[in-house]
Amino acid sequence: MTNSKDSGKAAAKAPGKRQRLTAAASLVLYEQGVERTTLADIARVAEVPVGNVYYYFKTKDELVEAALSEHVTHLEALTARLGLLPGPRERLKALVEAWVGQRDSAVRHGCPTGTLAAELGKRDDGGLDLAAGRVIRRLLDWVELQFREMGAADPEGLALTLVGAYQGMSLLANALRDPEVMTREGARLLSWLDALEPGAPEGS
Template identity: 40%
Template sequence: MERTSLADVAEAAGVPVGNIYYYFKTKNDLVAAAVAAQSSESTQLFQRLERLGTPTERLHGLLDVLTEVGGSVAEYGCPLGTLSAELDKRNGTTASPESQQLLVPMIDWAEQQFANLACADARQQAITLIAAYEGAALLTHSLRDPDVLRSQMHQLHLRVDELSASLAH
């Protein structure tokens, strides 16, 4: 990402470089727009999931959405994870605020669902869930095999059900 110029972006997009410069004066402007677009998509997803009845159903809904993109993840990787990793490279040893803007809301949302289930370690459960997805996404992309993601998401569905059932008793 650091070595990529706006001219490179224009070429990859198949548009004149002037079109890119019209909308984005700097590469940072382009990065900010990409982060804002991904953040907006996540917010819209969470709003849709909130319409589901229970925290367990909402967590399953998230896993279903993440499973549905398996083919795309196999080809391109996880959009949030990949962009986050690239953004972190820009900051050296410090965490990238843009990277956190991408992943922290998903962790926060999952934490709220686990908290609504009365899970004492809701934050840890949320981190485990998102880390398991991101790891599965990385393997799916590296192996170019969407079945890896499907099988891992199935395991996460089972884990959510087990946890939900154990907290109900």
């Protein structure tokens, strides 16, 4: 959800062919989508001979699954950094600021995990689509925990509101090719978080 193009390219240069392939899969699938991406595309970005890909991943679906694990790694690293901040409101505001910081990538490709989940959701295999949903569930659970620590009423609903707002502004920024959508909506979310009082109902 904060898997920027630059961070993906940096990770793709990391030692270890499997790690490079996983990072490259996360980047290329984000930029091109599952259907348009070939194993050769991923091998090229990872700087791994295409024939070597099959040693680590037998199918493109296995690479998609590896890319989703990379999304989890990025999310865990982000929430670990945010966890160093002194309070839940500060953590949530920093999360919004991180989302807005990815506005140029969102304009080009949307939300990294959201777009992948939407594409996989059109499949009937009941596997990778559920795996993508679990990544988003991790984010929702973390956001809900922050609202719970704030003492806000209906922390689960507030988490859905915040994460849903992010998905919506990413989609609109991408559809309209306008990074200011992320900037304006991000500012609105920051004001909302500032105004939210313990025990206040959703939307107050």
